[in-house]
Amino acid sequence: MSKEISLAEVKKHNKSEDLWVVIEDKVYDLTKFLHEHPGGEDSLISVAGRNGTREFVDVGHSQEAREIMKKFLIGNLAASDIKKPSVGGGK
Numbered sequence: 356m357s358k359e360i361s362l363a364e365v366k367k368h369n370k371s372e373d374l375w376v377v378i379e380d381k382v383y384d385l386t387k388f389l390h391e392h393p394g395g396e397d398s399l400i401s402v403a404g405r406n407g408t409r410e411f412v413d414v415g416h417s418q419e420a421r422e423i424m425k426k427f428l429i430g431n432l433a434a435s436d437i438k439k440p441s442v443g444g445g446k
């Protein structure tokens with residue numbers, strides 16, 4: 356149940372029809388949640404295929420939001436991709 360998923364793999368799922376996001380070192384498949392997100396589709400699309408932790412936390416999501424997100428958890432970010440200094444460097 357705790358599958359390890361690399362950041363390189365997450366990056367492949369970067370569009371609205373196939374949308375994965377990393378939040379707090381966990382990987383979520385938000386494809387089916389996109390149209391239901393109270394914060395709109397655009398905010399999720401803007402972090403598609405990458406680490407959206409900062410954006411998620413900045414919104415100050417409720418406890419209810421944290422309950423909902425559990426349903427979309429698909430794995431953990433691979434240990435080798437955790438604590439890298441940046442997610443935006445390079446390509």
Ligand code: HEM
Pocket residue numbers: 376383385392393394395398399401402407410411414415416417418419420421423424427
């Ligand atoms: C699994 C991931 C997520 C879930 C389950 C989720 C769920 C929710 C829920 C339930 C709300 C309503 C307000 C609340 O209960 O806090 C909300 C609002 C919002 N979310 Fe998300 N969200 C997720 C990820 C994100 C991400 C990654 C972003 C930004 C890139 C984002 C941006 C927003 C914004 C801008 C609002 C509107 C806040 C407002 O109206 O003031 N959400 N989200």
